[in-house]
Amino acid sequence: MTIELEQHIDPKLISILEKVSDPEIPVLSIMDMGVVRSAEMIDNIAQVKITPTYSGCPAMDVIGDDIIKAFDNANIKAEVSLVLSPAWTTDWITPKGRKALEDYGIAAPLEEDADKEALLGNKRIVKCTNCGSSNTKLVSQFGSTACKALFKCEDCLEPFDYFKCLK
Amino acid sequence: MKNENLIQYIYGIADNVLILGQRLSELCGHGPNLETDIACTNIALDLLGQTRSYYQYAAQLSGEGKTEDDIAFLRNERQYKNVLLVEQPNRHFGYVITRQFLFDAFHLLLLEELQNSKDDTLVAIAKKGIKEVSYHQRFSSDWIKRLGDGTQESHKKVQEALDDLWRFTNELFLMTEDDKIALENGVGVNVLTLQEKYNQRIKEVLDEATLTIPETKYFQKGGKQGIHSEHMGYLLSDLQYMQRTYPNMKW
Ligand SMILES: [Zn+2]
Numbered sequence: 001m002t003i004e005l006e007q008h009i010d011p012k013l014i015s016i017l018e019k020v021s022d023p024e025i026p027v028l029s030i031m032d033m034g035v036v037r038s039a040e041m042i043d044n045i046a047q048v049k050i051t052p053t054y055s056g057c058p059a060m061d062v063i064g065d066d067i068i069k070a071f072d073n074a075n076i077k078a079e080v081s082l083v084l085s086p087a088w089t090t091d092w093i094t095p096k097g098r099k100a101l102e103d104y105g106i107a108a109p110l111e112e113d114a115d116k117e118a119l120l121g122n123k124r125i126v127k128c129t130n131c132g133s134s135n136t137k138l139v140s141q142f143g144s145t146a147c148k149a150l151f152k153c154e155d156c157l158e159p160f161d162y163f164k165c166l167k
Numbered sequence: 168m169k170n171e172n173l174i175q176y177i178y179g180i181a182d183n184v185l186i187l188g189q190r191l192s193e194l195c196g197h198g199p200n201l202e203t204d205i206a207c208t209n210i211a212l213d214l215l216g217q218t219r220s221y222y223q224y225a226a227q228l229s230g231e232g233k234t235e236d237d238i239a240f241l242r243n244e245r246q247y248k249n250v251l252l253v254e255q256p257n258r259h260f261g262y263v264i265t266r267q268f269l270f271d272a273f274h275l276l277l278l279e280e281l282q283n284s285k286d287d288t289l290v291a292i293a294k295k296g297i298k299e300v301s302y303h304q305r306f307s308s309d310w311i312k313r314l315g316d317g318t319q320e321s322h323k324k325v326q327e328a329l330d331d332l333w334r335f336t337n338e339l340f341l342m343t344e345d346d347k348i349a350l351e352n353g354v355g356v357n358v359l360t361l362q363e364k365y366n367q368r369i370k371e372v373l374d375e376a377t378l379t380i381p382e383t384k385y386f387q388k389g390g391k392q393g394i395h396s397e398h399m400g401y402l403l404s405d406l407q408y409m410q411r412t413y414p415n416m417k418w
Pocket of ligand 1: 129130131132133153154156157158
């Protein structure tokens with residue numbers, strides 16, 4: 001099964017899912033990341049469907065294991081499967097998630113047009129997460145993980161990651 | 168459409184992605200500088216991730232308890248359907264970028280068409296892949312321009328790479344029997360129709376990079392039929408080493 005059109009999550013399961021975080025960005029829960037597509041109890045088993053941010057995202061296996069552990073701690077058996085469609089977009093990161101990213105030192109994704117200008121036009125619009133300056137420069141379109149680009153602040157001179165817009 | 172034909176069709180797409188991903192992975196820790204090293208390995212990761220989606224689907228279609236790993240690690244050279252272009256070795260950074268650029272342009276066009284397939288799983292994989300491959304194409308095109316329109320030395324090296332690799336591009340647009348069956352069934356892409364757009368896109372970037380497409384009389388082919396260049400065996404011995412040496416081992 002690779003397709004899950006509508007997101008539907010049993011409200012009773014949310015508190016458990018919120019305990020699971022992205023292993024590469026520990027401040028961000030998988031709920032705020034928007035990777036949980038559905039979660040429901042079927043025959044006493046929590047069926048959770050998650051979608052990868054990027055196809056090769058190595059975090060997905062860990063996230064799957066962590067979900068099973070989190071449910072296990074709540075004495076619920078869980079099964080996790082992967083769905084590919086519709087493809088994940090950065091629009092699914094919640095406002096709370098965006099704030100968590102910024103606090104962690106990762107600039108949250110800009111809108112599509114602005115993102116292009118920042119990554120292609122070398123326009124200085126990505127705000128430094130350390131000092132807030134927009135006088136920042138793209139160092140590399142690919143950062144420490146596939147979802148991020150590497151920037152440098154020309155005012156405080158700190159390097160920082162920018163979460164690329166994906167639509 | 169018979170499962171067997173669909174599986175072969177999937178190999179025809181996915182093997183390109185796996186083998187190029189493997190080539191790029193070889194650069195891990197060997198890139199010319201940290202940023203390009205990370206970029207190449209990130210692209211490799213995207214490609215290997217896409218490969219997993221294709222192979223998981225093929226494994227499911229074949230039944231027989233097969234897994235994605237069996238498909239990646241336990242086939243013989245003749246059973247890989249990738250084009251010759253992607254198996255060419257990493258000679259130098261300009262060569263790597265040229266190979267990438269020549270494949271990315273094709274890859275994006277292919278996935279854009281695959282979105283219209285009647286097969287929902289292939290559509291899902293294509294839609295996901297397009298987002299990633301757009302970044303790849305952006306990266307390789309930027310570097311082609313930087314190297315082509317760079318120093319005399321970088322221009323010379325990347326033009327030589329293009330002169331060498333161009334003869335492998337025609338194979339991208341050849342239809343195999345399985346391609347034809349997939350097309351007839353509304354599942355596959357007619358790659359013949361992509362060549363014009365491909366040449367256009369390539370020329371646009373090369374013009375800006377002050378590079379020229381070489382005059383090539385003899386194009387190389389064979390990969391799609393499983394007849395590979397001498398580099399493929401070495402690549403596979405690296406790729407398959409663990410599973411061949413320690414059968415059924417797991418991480
Ligand atoms: Zn700063």
